[in-house]
Amino acid sequence: MRPIRDIAVVAFAQTDHRRTSDELSEVEMLLPVLHQVLDATGLKAGDIGFTCSGSSDYLAGRAFSFTMALDGVGAWPPISESHVEMDGAWALYEAWTKLLTGDADTALVYGYGKSSPGSVRDVLTRQLDPYYLAPLWPDSVALAALQAQALIDAGETDEPALAGIAARSRASASANPHAQLRGPVDHGDHLVRPLRTGDCPPIGDGAAAVILAAGQRARDLCERPAWIRGIDHRIEAHGLGVRDLTDSPSTRLAAERAGAFERPVDTAELHAPFTSQEVVLRKALRLDDSVDVNPSGGALAANPVMAAGLVRIGEAATRIHRGASDRALAHATSGPCLQQNLVAVLEGDAR
Amino acid sequence: MPEVLKAPLVVEFPFTRSLGPVQSAFLTGLRERVVLGVRTAGGRTLVPPVEYDPVTAEEIGDLVEVAPTGTVTTWAWNHxxxxxxxLDTPxxxxxxxxxxxxxxxxxALDAPGPDTVRTGMRVRVRWAAERSGAITDIACFEPYDGSATGEEPAVHSGEFADKVTGIVAQARLDYVYSPGRAQTGYIHALSGRRTVGERCPSCRKVYVPxxxxxxxxxxxxxxxxEVGPRGTVTTYCIVNIKAKNLDIEVPYVYAHIALDGADLALHGRIGGIPYDQVRMGLRVEPVWTPGARYPDHYRPTGEPDADYETYKELL
Structure with missing residues (x-):
């Protein structure tokens, strides 16, 4: 089913993702990418119809940090604005629905995260069930490792195959100037067995921004808009022990609802922070070798938490903008072991 | 640019959380060395038990007692x-x-090493010596060489004396805070007893901090x-309740102060004047204590009050 309004990604920008960014506050890190997307479209801050962001105060330990980030968008006179305590991909979803209503024709979406001030492995334990899981402090790598072992036990992958995913991702990232890990990276020792350091994403700081526009406005702002043909997100039960960790029914359903299976895609940008999660996603999304998976290097090359999902949509859109893709799938995830998943299908006009 | 400032920041938040009937029975059961599960309408037994069926969202509450022994379905070695x-050992x-x-x-499973662990291995609960009604009443699991009996779990009323109705979820996260470029410059200047803001290239307003x-x-x-050091009280409040860990006698006055040359008021305490004589328009200056990196408070300068027209845009 085609959306009731044609809405496209017309601009995308991201920071260089780095291990630390001590010298920058969050808004100082964010401002350059906001200006890049505005400059690319010729829009001014005051021209934007709706602004939506995704971030988490827990990452940098700064209460209400997203209100400080509003300094970067010129929120006076008061603007139409919203925030999600999630990856910016979900902010994009909210902005897309806002544009669907016809209330706005353009939207600025951004996501940012500074993981460097804290310990992101521990910070992410605070999103877990507070009764049965959080008191045990199972960190994000440990939970991903349980999923990886389940995949190995099921015969769906093995450690060499996972190392291959890591190597391919970072080789692809060598063409991505924003990536944090590029080219050959030592696969390293076990961090939490069976996952090695190379199976895990780099920890770093970064931000990304997107401009959405509807209908003719999109054509005016961008030579080849990346039309959002479908977008959907689905969540699974929070109890890890009730899920089949080797599968991702939420991804499959979101993809179905987004129309991903109606025609093949040529490109897929997957938000798989751990190598083993790419195995799950490829299966759920039925991606074969004809699809260029994570030409940007994916989250294994740069994983700015709260922006990495939005970066997937931005990377897919950028390939359409420059004619390197005609139909691309973008995926974002949230929660432990791919608990919640968003799938968007983007297309360029026929050339 | 000057050296980037950094400081440790510890965020601690002990959330007090109430339990639903199923969670209450489960956690009280752990205190009594009993493991309870909950039955769904579809006949599945969920352990740990939840209040609502994760598939149908139906409210569930039929409890059964399961064994303290079980089988590993997946594992990951944490060295x-x-x-x-x-556990504090691998x-x-x-x-x-x-x-x-x-x-x-x-x-967690307490095992000698990764070579001794496999999916499908048999394990049993090792109970914590002191139990309070929390998931940590299970200290961990340990290897067990008995097989499953295959018995159906028995119905359990979920009734215990002195049921646990809530938990206190302790959380602590450690950060190293850095304030970024602009605020680093501001804080460095303050240590030299200067207040430095930044001017917007577009609207020309000066923001402090x-x-x-x-x-x-x-x-x-x-x-x-550079702005100030003198400024004008634009508005204020009288604080009558002592803040925790703050050694200031109440009542005292906390004010918005527009430093001369600034287009945004900052806030600070007003001293050197009875609290009930502070007023809008009062002219003030910072008071520094030796070794301090910021003004302790602001006191009256003795100048005539500022005209309302001069600061009304800064309210």
Whole structure:
């Protein structure tokens, strides 16, 4: 089913993702990418119809940090604005629905995260069930490792195959100037067995921004808009022990609802922070070798938490903008072991 | 640019959380060395039990007692335990399907090394010596060489004396805070007893403290402008309740102060004048204590009060 309004990604920008960014506050890190997307479209801050962001105060330990980030968008006179305590991909979803209503024709979406001030492995334990899981402090790598072992036990992958995913991702990232890990990276020792350091994403700081526009406005702002043909997100039960960790029914359903299976895609940008999660996603999304998976290097090359999902949509859109893709799938995830998943299908006009 | 400032920041938040009837029975049961599960309408036994069926969202509450023994469904070897985790020696994270249950529980397995752990291995609960009604009443799992009996779990009333109705979830996260470029400049200047803001290149307003961006125009600021040291009270309040860990006698006055040359008021305490004589328009100056990196408070300068017209835009 085609959306009731044609809405496209017309601009995308991201920071260089780095291990630390001590010298920058969050808004100082964010401002350059906001200006890049505005400059690319010729829009001014005051021209934007709706602004939506995704971030988490827990990452940098700064209460209400997203209100400080509003300094970067010129929120006076008061603007139409919203925030999600999630990856910016979900902010994009909210902005897309806002544009669907016809209330706005353009939207600025951004996501940012500074993981460097804290310990992101521990910070992410605070999103877990507070009764049965959080008191045990199972960190994000440990939970991903349980999923990886389940995949190995099921015969769906093995450690060499996972190392291959890591190597391919970072080789692809060598063409991505924003990536944090590029080219050959030592696969390293076990961090939490069976996952090695190379199976895990780099920890770093970064931000990304997107401009959405509807209908003719999109054509005016961008030579080849990346039309959002479908977008959907689905969540699974929070109890890890009730899920089949080797599968991702939420991804499959979101993809179905987004129309991903109606025609093949040529490109897929997957938000798989751990190598083993790419195995799950490829299966759920039925991606074969004809699809260029994570030409940007994916989250294994740069994983700015709260922006990495939005970066997937931005990377897919950028390939359409420059004619390197005609139909691309973008995926974002949230929660432990791919608990919640968003799938968007983007297309360029026929050339 | 000057050296980037950094400081440790500890965020601690002990959340007090109430339990639903199923969680209450389960956690009280752990205190009594009993593991309870909950039956769904579809006939599955969920351990750990939840209040609502994860498939149908139906409210569920039929409890059964499952065995303290079970089978590992997946595992991960953690050779470097982190703060707060169940064991401080290397252990395996495990999902364990207890005998009689259809779902798995996450916990730690105390085992000599990764070579001794495998999916399918048999384990049993090791109870904590002191139990309070929490998931940590299970100290961990340990290897067990008995097989499952295959018995159906028995119905349990969930009734215990002195049921646990809530938990206190302790959380602590450690950060190293750095304030960024603009605020680093501001704080460095303060240590030299100067107050430095930044001017917006677009609207020309001077922001103090600077945050690196003009909140009106949404553009980066960088031109540093020294303001003050004197300023005008634009508005104020009288504080009558003593803040925790703050050694200031109440009542005292907390005010918005527009430093001369600044287009945004900052806040500070007003001293050197009875609290009931502070007023809008009062002219003040900072009072520094030796070794301090910021003004202790502001006191009257003795100048005539500022005209309302001069500061009304800064309210």
């Amino acid at each position: 470097e335990p982190r703060r707060g985790q169940p 252990f395996a994270w495990v999902l364990v399907r207890l005998d009689g249950a259809d779902t798995a529980l996450l916990h 600077p945050r690196g961006a003009c909140p009106t125009c949404g553009v980066a600021t960088s031109e540093q402008v």
